[in-house]
Amino acid sequence: MLALVLAACLGARGDAYRVLHVRALTISVDRTHVPLGQALHLTVRAVVGERVQALPELILPDLTAFQVLADSERLDRQADATTYVAVLTITPNLPGPAVIGPAYIDAIDPRSRQPLRYRSNTVTVVALAAAPGEAGGILTRLKALALGGLALVGLATAALALGALALARRRRPAAAADHALEPFAPALPPGEALAAWVARLRHAPSRANAVGARAALWERLGAGERETAEDVAARTSDARWRRAVAAAERAAFVEPGGEAASALHLADALEVVCR
Amino acid sequence: MNVEPLVVRSELAKAIVGQDEMVDGLLLALIAGGHALLEGTPGLAKTLACTSLACLIGGAFRRVQFTPDLLPSDVVGTRIYDQRAGEFRVELGPAFANLLLADEINRAPAKVQSALLEAMQERQVTIAGETHALPAPFVVLATQNPLDGEGTYPLPVAQLDRFLVKIRVAPPTREQELEIVARYGDHPPTLSAAAALDDVRAWQERARAVHVEPPLRAYAVDLVRATRSHPLIEAGASPRASLALVALARARSVLQGRSFATPDDVRAVAPAALRHRVAWSYRVAAEERDPERELRELVAAVSPP
Numbered sequence: 419m420l421a422l423v424l425a426a427c428l429g430a431r432g433d434a435y436r437v438l439h440v441r442a443l444t445i446s447v448d449r450t451h452v453p454l455g456q457a458l459h460l461t462v463r464a465v466v467g468e469r470v471q472a473l474p475e476l477i478l479p480d481l482t483a484f485q486v487l488a489d490s491e492r493l494d495r496q497a498d499a500t501t502y503v504a505v506l507t508i509t510p511n512l513p514g515p516a517v518i519g520p521a522y523i524d525a526i527d528p529r530s531r532q533p534l535r536y537r538s539n540t541v542t543v544v545a546l547a548a549a550p551g552e553a554g555g556i557l558t559r560l561k562a563l564a565l566g567g568l569a570l571v572g573l574a575t576a577a578l579a580l581g582a583l584a585l586a587r588r589r590r591p592a593a594a595a596d597h598a599l600e601p602f603a604p605a606l607p608p609g610e611a612l613a614a615w616v617a618r619l620r621h622a623p624s625r626a627n628a629v630g631a632r633a634a635l636w637e638r639l640g641a642g643e644r645e646t647a648e649d650v651a652a653r654t655s656d657a658r659w660r661r662a663v664a665a666a667e668r669a670a671f672v673e674p675g676g677e678a679a680s681a682l683h684l685a686d687a688l689e690v691v692c693r
Numbered sequence: 694m695n696v697e698p699l700v701v702r703s704e705l706a707k708a709i710v711g712q713d714e715m716v717d718g719l720l721l722a723l724i725a726g727g728h729a730l731l732e733g734t735p736g737l738a739k740t741l742a743c744t745s746l747a748c749l750i751g752g753a754f755r756r757v758q759f760t761p762d763l764l765p766s767d768v769v770g771t772r773i774y775d776q777r778a779g780e781f782r783v784e785l786g787p788a789f790a791n792l793l794l795a796d797e798i799n800r801a802p803a804k805v806q807s808a809l810l811e812a813m814q815e816r817q818v819t820i821a822g823e824t825h826a827l828p829a830p831f832v833v834l835a836t837q838n839p840l841d842g843e844g845t846y847p848l849p850v851a852q853l854d855r856f857l858v859k860i861r862v863a864p865p866t867r868e869q870e871l872e873i874v875a876r877y878g879d880h881p882p883t884l885s886a887a888a889a890l891d892d893v894r895a896w897q898e899r900a901r902a903v904h905v906e907p908p909l910r911a912y913a914v915d916l917v918r919a920t921r922s923h924p925l926i927e928a929g930a931s932p933r934a935s936l937a938l939v940a941l942a943r944a945r946s947v948l949q950g951r952s953f954a955t956p957d958d959v960r961a962v963a964p965a966a967l968r969h970r971v972a973w974s975y976r977v978a979a980e981e982r983d984p985e986r987e988l989r990e991l992v993a994a995v996s997p998p
Contacts, residue, residue, distance in 0.1 A: 530908045
């Protein structure tokens with residue numbers, strides 16, 4: 419039933435993408451290890467280079483492993499940028515590690531004029547089994563009562579809450595375009611981003627992934643959006659990083675037929691600098 | 694055996710001290726199959742660079758000193774009556790060369806300039822109703838002196854547009870000048886052909902095959918469009934400038950031994966491709982601004998892919 423409602427709502431929203439300069443898209447938590455039943459705060463932060471009234475393109479991370487207890491959002495509009503911050507108070511459903519993210523923004527890339535999906539980083543939260551006598555949260559109490567069935571109801575409630583939240587505040591662009599969307603300028607934390615791109619390039623050595631890895635490398639070296647490879651290479655005297663910059667440039671602009679080999683070469687170069 | 698353009702470049706450096714921008718600009722024009730306009734005060738090795746390049750590629754080289762009394766037929770050729778044979782025959786002009794040095798092009802009247810520019814564009818000339826194809830490659834290297842205003846006929850922007858690049862020839866540094874004095878004082882360097890015309894044709898073929906990703910083309914177009922909305926530019930560059938940017942970026946890729954172009958290629962060639970294609974507003978002169986600096990800032994303000 420829920421699936422039907424979601425599908426109907428999504429299908430009705432065929433909104434066109436907007437051109438957005440996505441400068442940052444990150445998620446973070448105030449605690450990475452939390453006793454089961456206790457709450458933590460998840461912050462989603464997005465910065466776009468336009469003054470916008472709302473950011474409906476932002477798709478919050480999947481939180482099915484958590485229960486959303488509260489949420490708040492804030493939109494700061496500057497003359498040439500808008501910062502969106504959402505803070506969600508969540509609690510893990512089950513003990514053990516759970517990955518949150520990524521969050522997404524689907525928009526038209528201002529450089530290539532192509533629809534692209536910008537992805538945030540991911541964070542891992544480890545839910546610890548509550549110590550005896552510790553004041554528990556909702557699920558701890560449920561566990562204490564050994565009501566597994568009730569826990570499932572809780573999960574379903576969390577999913578419903580998430581769906582309702584997403585539908586109330588976000589419009590998801592036409593899902594059909596998803597397969598063509600590739601990250602161009604992901605705003606992952608620097609070290610994590612490059613390592614993640616190495617894995618992605620090895621898995622799918624495509625030009626799109628090479629372009630994404632190049633953007634992450636540029637960001638890692640502190641390059642501005644108006645800098646070219648020569649500028650970026652000049653930022654470091656380390657030959658390994660300079661080789662990575664050259665490999666990224668080749669992989670992003672090489673002629674058709676050379677994409678895969680260049681992307682793998684880029685993965686090798688990035689792996690060297692990630693060590 | 695194929696000779697790489699870098700070989701010619703390093704040979705050219707034996708004759709020309711410094712002047713990297715001029716040397717690269719000439720080679721880029723040659724590889725892209727376009728024409729180059731060199732602007733600089735006398736004595737900066739403009740003519741030497743052109744003659745050296747002609748020598749290094751082993752092509753037919755002709756030089757025309759443009760003067761106010763020059764006629765179109767002095768450049769493209771004419772029909773003359775052969776008294777012995779008793780008939781008219783066509784005498785081809787100096788335009789029929791692989792490298793044509795049009796020295797001080799702004800000293801000739803508009804009629805001669807347009808005859809040459811037509812030949813540059815069409816790569817053929819018509820003499821007495823008969824069309825003659827110019828040899829390939831055909832590259833015009835024109836020079837002009839920016840200081841002499843009297844007795845000159847400045848080329849209008851529409852005609853300047855026919856030149857693929859405009860190269861500014863700057864005075865040498867003190868160290869370079871010392872090197873010039875030392876090098877040409879004792880034993881002036883002698884050059885011999887380092888490549889052949891077939892090599893040049895091969896470079897041009899390779900340049901045409903260089904891969905340019907769509908975002909790079911968009912970058913070139915954005916750069917050109919930026920000249921049309923610049924508050925200090927009265928008339929921006931035409932779409933021919935976009936084509937020139939991409940052609941030059943391809944040529945630079947070949948010069949650097951690549952088979953694909955990068956944003957650095959486009960950015961590096963942008964000043965040479967754009968500087969003669971824009972008409973600056975009177976404010977630039979009134980406010981004593983440097984057009985070259987304004988152009989560099991314009992290029993730097995456009996985000997590359």
